[in-house]
Amino acid sequence: MALLEIRHMTHYFGGLRAVHDYNLDVAPGQVRGLIGPNGAGKTTIFNLITGIHRPSEGRIELDGEEIVGRQPHEIAARGLGRTFQDLRLWRHMSVLDHVKMARYSKIGYGLVGAFFGTPRRNREEAQIEEKARELLEMMNVSHLADQPVPNLPYGAQRRVEMARALATEPKILFLDEPTAGMNPEELIQMMGIIRTVREKLGLAIFLIEHRLKMVMELCEIIQTLVFGEVIAEGPPDEIKNNPAVIEAYLGKEIVE
Amino acid sequence: MKVNTKMITEDEVLVIVGPQSSKQAVPAGDVADNYATPMISPWSTNPDTTKDRPYVFRGCFLDPFQGPVVANFITNEFGYTKAAVLYDVASDYPKGLAEFFKEAWEKIHGEGSVVAYESFTTKDADFSSQLTKINQSGAEVLFTPQYYNEVALIVQQAKELGWTKPIVGSDSWGSAETVALCGEACYGLFFSTHYAAAGATGKTKAFIDRYKEKYDYTPDDVAALTWDSLGIVETAVKKCGKITGKIEKDRKCVRDAMAKIEKYAGITGQMTFTEEGDPIKCAVIVKISDKGEYEFYKSVCP
């Protein structure tokens, strides 16, 4: 059974059709990619699945349960973690707090614990912190734990964001252009991190990316999206040689 | 409120003269009484100011007295039977007096003879909807126990909305500011008060002359009542003899001396305190002349 299953998802913004009849199956542990030119609707698809927008039509099942119409935080708590193209870190919070925050749905001490600092709260907060530090360690940013995020270099911010997404304990991780704005060195590091995540945690990954090279290297199956419609779907080799894809990209990036 | 508490606790005053208006005097009296500090409000006519407060006195008559005075005056003078009232519901003095007037008026003319009983809230500037209602009610006279700034607005707006009948006020009109702000619109109107400067004699005249010399304008009733209140306090403190320096003891002594004062001859009339700390004295009806002066019209005693 697929971990994530999407059938006939269509979405309109006003009268404009942004996504048309989109289908997707992601098996546990699988890495899939979504490519397409700017404005093709890639991020819209992410936002529809993660619950920021509600699709006009279609069905989305996560781990066998319908999630259309659920709040984003509910969907996230069910095992769909994500990162953002523009990071969306919290300006006034420390690195450690970022990662702890993503454990929100796992907190059991409730308001009584929050108000009165019960032993249970102290215990749980300690557990959350331990888990958070583990993830920071994994992302190689544990030495920055107490820093506020605006002080961090861009690459480190990306890794904090990745740690934050992982802290939600996702079954499937959505990465929205995880290497946007990175220099080649940071890019290589990031690719390493994605591989580690996959190997260590066995997550399924769904990736939007501009840089074809990276997608080709990482993904098992790739979809190509143009004007909200999937024009090609298949393993990297097949996509690489698909004339429609080449045309969509005007052969520009494929050459590299 | 806070100021009063601080005056008592920090500055250790012996006696408080003031505050003037009932809006402040009613709560301030509470504080003064709680701290056992004698207080005399020269101008607060609301009964609550001194009620059940042995340490609080006043220098003027009460609203339960003033209300009927005005009601009787209108009835006898004009022979009207239907009255309207417009008052500030958020302020103790107008609210209290409006109620006493209504009660007195309906006692004379029967239930429902106050045909419009309209209110507003402090700081309102527009009374057009209330005045429109009053206009429609068929009232023959408007009683508005307000302060000078509101009087100016009410009288002018009433005229602009086509009101041509008399408007009668209470002692709160007595300030010189009333005519200054209201202008000709207020000429010819009546109000009840504590004393009238125009046509005064004897001691009262001497006070008025001295006041005029110093401040260059005619003292209003607040000034006169404050003068009397200070006089009462002075008498009490003198009677008390030596001030010991123990503030609690001195305060008690001054309070007892004030309660015992009899027939104090003030410039606003003779005063003896009742058990509640209220003086028994006469009221005066004043007419605003065509020159904007406050003319003595009639005296009404209890």
Add this chain to the structure above:
Amino acid sequence: MEEINDTHPSKKKGALGGLTSVFSGIPVLGWLLGALVAVILEHYLGDPLVDRIGLDKIPVLFGAVIILKKPLMIPGAAVFLLLIYVIPIAVVARAGKSFSNRLAGKLMEFPIAVPTLVHLGLLYGAIHIWSDVSAYRVLTLKLMFVAIMLTLSLNVINGYMGEFSCSHPGFMALGAYGASVFTVLLFSSDRLFGDPLLPEALGPFLFPVGLIFGGLIASLGALVIAIPSFRTRGDYLAIISLAFLFIVKSMIENLEFVGGPRGLSGQPNYANLPTVFIWAVLCVWIINNFVRSTLGKALNAVRDDEVAADAMTVNTRRTKMVAFMFAAFWAGVAGGLYAHVLRYVNPGTFGIQKLAEVLAMVYFGGLNSVYGSITGAVSLSLLGEALRPLEIFKWIIIPLLLILVMIFRPTGLIAFREFDVRKVMQPKSNSDDEV
């Protein structure tokens, strides 16, 4: 003057850092002991000393009032301050440095509650003895503690959550009237409600119930605003909460059974200094617990990026509603205390002016910070009192000060700082100057 004010016990926590190196390494405990000695000195030697140096009474607010009112007394006041406050505090704190450090260290070995209670006990002792000198000091302190509660609770909304709420005086009013009706109805014979329903002796014990009752009414009011406000974003809350403030004020004006516009008086005298102090401490403790928990920090996540918070499993709507009602609850409790401190309230108390006052304290002290709120409330309350002799010019100086703070520190004096009780109480080694 600055320096002297700094040694004032209740201000201690905020303003320790700047003292010279001689005084570094003295733990909070040391300063508290110094303050205690100073106030005991004042208590026993204050009056004779005052006679000797020709003042007419003990300077109530560290001489600020005297200086502004009677400049001729400045030397006397200065001598008094020096002898009673500055020298004793400095000497005791400095001389007892190693002792207090050792003691603080010992205390920290116990569970955190023990040293906390010891510190609070010392602080209260100093405040109590200090305030014994005049009823004015007691009143000032009580109002200051109420101000701390108000400021801190508003900071939860305006600072931690980053919305702009204008309804705090409304919540305060709900709490004030709720608690007042409770106590007046049950324990006091009054014009409006008649004879007490319960024996008066029970009153002080059930007073907390009354305060909590007031707080709950306030949070119900908050729910009314929260339901429509938190569906959308933007400056929506500012305007809805402002309308709510007007509605509450007008509603109370129309309720004759609580005295209408003329107000409600006759509250029994339950809000004595220890009661107010305990409630203020409770408020600080609970709010600080909340904002330092991950559940509470969700507010910051919602403020800084709501979409990201949502994607990280944070239930944003619930977070906002809970925080809003929580803050309203404390505003209500503060309102209840306020009503029982002054023993008279009227709807006019809870208007735009009160709003401006609380907002000023929050933004002056610092957003998103318990330190900041305490600093803001304490300094503006004391400043307001100290500048009282200037009368109306006070309302030029205080706004001007606030404008300057806003220009040079737009988020307030001490913003975005966590309040860690453990750190505050820790013993200090000489090398470690940090607070």
Add this chain to the structure above:
Amino acid sequence: MVFFFQNLINALQWGSFYAMIALGYSMVYSILMLFNFAHGDIFMVGAYIGFGVATGLVALSASGFLALPGWMILVLTILLSMFLTSFVGMIVERVGYRPLRDAPRASAAITGLMIGIMLETGNLILLGARRVSFPPLIESVTYNVGGVFVTNKKIMIVLVSLSFMLALHLFVQKTRYGMAMRAMAFDYVVVPLLGIPINTIARLTFAIGSALAAVAGILFGVAYPVLDPYMGIVFGWKAFVAAILGGRGSIMGATLAGFLMGFIEIFVAMVFPSTLRDLIAYSIILLILVFRPHGFFGEPYSARLRL
């Protein structure tokens, strides 16, 4: 029916003050995304400046040096006071808002609040607590139209305020500066536009808003000739509510909401006891906001208080 029309007339006059003050709020709010909490007090300052100018001109006229008819004095008072008050607005902008351009918006709201308090206090210090009376510049004439009483003042107030609103509308729609303002309201980032620096637009916004507040203040003085230093507070906050109710960036919206505010207040007082006025009026406004969260003409937006 007569009763209704009488109140309609009353409401038109009352609403025009709200509308004019709301416009000033709305402009600053939509263009700079700031709450200008000093605006109510600028209205007060405008009224007092008007009082000063008018008193001066009346004295001048009485001395025979420059005999002017009342309406002429009024026109001159309005123009001069607009000019003077716009400087007050520009000073407020320079002192209280420009240094905080990059600060959290809430901080600027606090400075505005504080400037407001300083303006009130400054007035008290200068003129004392005594109320002043606005000189009667035009003879009040009351017309009885089938039982409905209308004065020449009321007609004048409504017409003058409407024409100023229209003028503002044309300015914003037709001129280069107006276009720059609209662009800035649309997106703060696209400045500097049309070669006009952002500071100029900010200053201009405050100047125009303040000038309008001055007009409102003078007309208020004509209608309700008792001025006091705190007159701007309640008025200002209510107009602020109206401005938001109108919707961000909408002159039409602010105007309409201002009038609506006046109508609600007058008509609530007409039907219910007037003590219920605020309670009912604000409940209605609360309901409107619940169902139209972005006001009458506002677009959904998601600006937050930047921290």
